[in-house]
Amino acid sequence: MPELPEVEVTRRFLAPRVVGRRILEIVHDDTARYQGTQSAVGLRVIEAGRRGKFLRFRLEEDRELIVHLGMSGGFRLQPTGHTRVVWKVGDQVLYFHDPRRFGRWWVIAEGDESRIPLLARMGPEPLDPGFSAALLGARLGKRQSPIKAVLLDQTVIAGLGNIYADESLFAAGIRPDRPANTLELAEVEALAAAIRRVLAEALKAGGSTLGDGAYRLPDARPGYFQHAHKVYGRAAQPCRRCQTAIVRIKIAGRSTHFCPVCQR
Ligand SMILES: [Zn+2]
Structure with a gap:
């Protein structure tokens, strides 16, 4: 599933292609998965933003187009056998490719997240300047679930999924099955720093493209961060x-991957 780095890389690719352009058409045949898209037609895109794993395109007339890529969704510049939505914006045509069909689109009044409860309850953005160990510690609170499970909870911290939760816990030297409430202050500090470092490095590498090839840039280029994975997808291989x-x-x-020696 695309996580924060992949969604952010997608945002940076799309922003110069859609901002300032007018939406001419959004074509699909599934009004349950792609809701209210008709109401965006004719509106200009003002800004391309991101919150957690959601893309949010701010539109004229105080509306927003929200896109969640789901398990396997992504934008392409060319049609594919799994194109679900065709988005014509100015002189650009973008194809929403989604083999597994977990992706969702919504057009909402700006800031009205009531139809997207996960967006409304989203935790802090780890790459925001205001993110800190204190903030993460407060969010972990008294939770007794394994720290890995807590990190996947988008209301605790935005944007982490299976890959970057595993990689961050390795970078911080923390076992993924530790109950979250047993982390010492120094460990929370190490974890907060590790999350920021891992996400920043993944962003720089263009995200992770796994063996299934599901995640790619719209021009079909892969990410390269999978070559830097320390634990994710490396079961039975030697710890680096x-x-x-x-x-x-x-x-x-x-599936959760860790080193039984380096992580305590
Ligand atoms: Zn090790």
Whole structure:
């Protein structure tokens, strides 16, 4: 699933292609998945933003087009066998490619997140200047669930998914199955710093394109951060730091990877 870095890379690619242009058409045949899109036609795009894993395009007349890429969604410059939406904006045509159909679009009155509860309850943005260990610690609070599961909760922190939760916990030296409320202050500080570092590095590398090739830039270029993964997808391979075999377990139903020596 595209996580914060992949969504942000997508935003940066799309912004110069859509901002300032007028939406001419949004074509699809699924009004349940792509809601209210007709009301965006004729409006100019003012800004291309992001909140967690959501893209938010601010439009004229105080409206917003919100897009969630779901498990396998992404924009393309060319049509594919899995094109679900064709978005004509000015002289640009963007194709929303989504083999697994978990992606969603909404057009809402600006700031009216009532139809998108997850957006309304979204936790702090880890790359915002205001993000801090104190803020993360307060969000972890007294939660007894494994720290990995807590990091996947978008109301605790925005934008982390399976890859970057595993990589951040390795970078911080924390076992993913530790109950969140057992983290010492120094560990919360290490984790907050690790999350920011890992996400920033992933952004610089254009995100992660896994073996399924699901995530790509709209011009079909892959990301490169998968080559820098320390634990994610590396079960039974030697830890890059200590050579111990990386372990894979399930936490909250999700595959979780860690080094039993480097992470405590
Ligand atoms: Zn190790």
